[in-house]
Amino acid sequence: MxxxxxxxxxxxxxxxxxxxxxxxxxxxxxxxxxxxxxxxxxxxxxxxxxxxxxxxxxxxxxxYSMFRHKEVGRHLIQLCTNVSCMILGAERLIDFLNTKYGIQKNGTSEDGRFSLVEMECIGACGTAPAMLVDTDFYEDLTEENIVGILEQYK
Amino acid sequence: MEKFLLRNIDNPNSSDIKEYIKAGGYKNLSRAVGMGQDDVMEEINKSGLRGRGGAGFPTAMKWKFAKADPKFPKYLICNADEGEPGTFKDRPILEKNPHLLIEGMVISGYVLGAEFGYIYLRGEYPAARDILDAAIAQAYKDNFLGDNILGKGIKFHLSVHQGAGAYICGEETALIESIEGKKGQPRTKPPFPVNVGAWDMPTIVNNVETLSNLPLLIEIGGEAYAKIGSEECPGPKLFCVSGHVENPGVYELPMGISLKDIIYEHCGGIKDNAKLKAVIPGGISTPVLPADSIDCAMDFVAMPKAGSMLGSGAVIVMDESVCMVKVTYRALRFFEHESCGKCVPCREGTDWLRKILERIEHGKGRKGDIELLSDVAGVMYGRTFCPLGDGAAGVVLAMIKHFRNEFEEHINTKKCKY
Structure with missing residues (x-):
């Protein structure tokens, strides 16, 4: 209770x-x-x-897709791959996160640090590609800046 | 054009009530109360204001139906479930100008005789949640919300109801189901929400941008408002532009502006001087327009004549590097994911279309697949419970109409060259 x-x-x-x-x-x-x-x-x-x-x-x-029915990592990465983000490279970022941190799409890294959820538009299309980490917005993502951002989440 | 909806948002403290009042905020609420309910209603009628959520329904008409219903209490719901992919126009109001929305809602509640309001905010906007909660608390403290607003005995209570990641809840009856704690599946209409809405009471559901137009409308009057933008769809409009333009972002421009001007005059043209291939003018559910068809007026009346829809004013610009089969496939993955499962044509149709598009994109398309896509989409169109299914079918049909050669090339060469 x-x-x-x-x-x-x-x-x-x-x-x-x-x-x-x-x-x-x-x-x-x-x-x-x-x-x-x-x-x-x-x-x-x-x-x-x-x-x-x-x-x-x-x-x-x-x-509702934002209610989670399995355990997730300490930090939740919600990365948009809908059209505006896709045409500006969001799918490459999904691959990059897989290679760099070993997180599969809709999965969790082995150390339990990150879970990755592919999102359907988070309303940041003008600054695509974009993601939410927990409740923080990050926009204009690249393979270079995403590493620095995720370093803040231990 | 002078900004109204986006007025003052460059001020870093724009969401604070003090700054809003300093810039003239909440004066229009006093003015509206001074005018009285009937006179405000008449101004809205004269203004020609249409709902900004996508359907473009005349606001005065919706309100008259709700006012005419003798049942009380009535509820006012702000649809802030901005989920149409490509759309981010309401976010600056929610995050930077929340008191404009609150003022618009109190005016609306006063006119409609609604004493309870809810902002149905999408779950994907956690920052807006905190900002709105803080703004609402400030408005209560300053007597712009509560049981005795402006000391005139006007009662209006407002709170935020957070959605949880379901696109379909942007449809007003699904939204109402969701507020009631249920799965967000659309209801049969009629009865319409204006008569039987939330908790079976008369309910008005309006978009963030629509409600945020109310203070301006009161400030300048219905006649002056009707002179902004196009005759049949007056007023300022927020356009949110994304994709391959030099300066993407949210632009407040007169309704009816040419799509071409939005892209080339206001957004600085195509990024890196690339060649334009296509534009999705009103969010992912609206039919694509090829590069040579973008000299059209962006409003609810003109866009259907140009072969698309204004939708939410979400302009997605694509240069020649973009594969249209892939865009269609991604769009259908979205629709399949978001189909609520209530009606068969949408539930099965979106899944089937996605499967066919997936194999074409991955070089496994078969002869006859284009005809099959047209056939499935054609059967769905007009036969689904709500507009989600129509949107999905319309996207496929428009893509095949304008870019059939790309679909054929994928099938014939068994690969995607992009």
């Missing part, structure tokens, strides 16, 4: 909506923050806190 502080945080979100079901997406984000990913335990906690059927919680959680 969530600790009291988390339950209080979810209760505060609940009052913003006319029903408790509507607090599900925010509650899933909180569970993901607390557990690192949406394990069975994490989803059970959400189900219990909001008094919603587990099947409903899982149904919603599985629909």
């Amino acid at each position: 969530f600790n009291e502080a988390v339950i209080k945080e979810i209760d505060e979100i609940r009052v913003k909506y006319p029903d408790r079901k509507s607090a599900l997406l925010p509650a899933l984000y909180i569970a993901q923050r607390e557990f690192g990913w949406l394990s069975n335990e994490a989803m059970s906690c959400v189900s219990e806190t909001l008094n919603l059927p587990e099947a409903f919680v899982r149904g919603t959680a599985s629909f």
